[in-house]
Amino acid sequence: MSTPTEIQLRPLTDDVYVAPQLPPEAMAEVARAGFRSVINNRPDFEGGPDQPTSSAIEAAAHAAGLEYRHLPVAPGYQSPEEAAAFARLLQELPKPLLAFCRTGMRSTKLFVMAQQAPQA
Known part of the structure; x- marks a missing residue:
């Protein structure tokens, strides 16, 4: 995978990355x-x-041929329900996948929580 020049990507796995806020x-x-x-x-x-x-962002993502989901979560606390929703998105969306928030930390925490959640 080539890395976009202006986007700060951090890999969490071979096919899941996080980034800070992305514009359309x-x-x-x-x-x-x-x-x-x-x-x-x-x-x-x-x-x-x-x-x-x-x-x-969704309109631009679809125009670029990307799948897009909005899972808004507060910066200070990510609930087990939000982590479970993130885990479902990780299962259903095509990869490679890029998740973002303001700095990338919230998306990273959701990913870690999703990995620890019991799989249904």
Whole structure:
């Protein structure tokens, strides 16, 4: 997989990566890098009115041929239910997959929690 030049990616596995906030314009580059899916873990307007909305990112992701899911979670606490929802997305979405939030830490924590959750 080629790494997008302007996007800070951190691999969690061979086919799951995390990144800080991505704008809609980054979706084409994410697709060119070989990703097939994107998960946005950031609630709309968490960072104020200048933060891109999920709908804008989703439209750009679909235009780039990517699967897109919005699983907004608060920065300070990720619940077992949110981790289970993230685990389901990891199972159903095509990989390689890129999850993002403000810094990448929330998505990383969700991934770790999802790995520890009992599989249904």
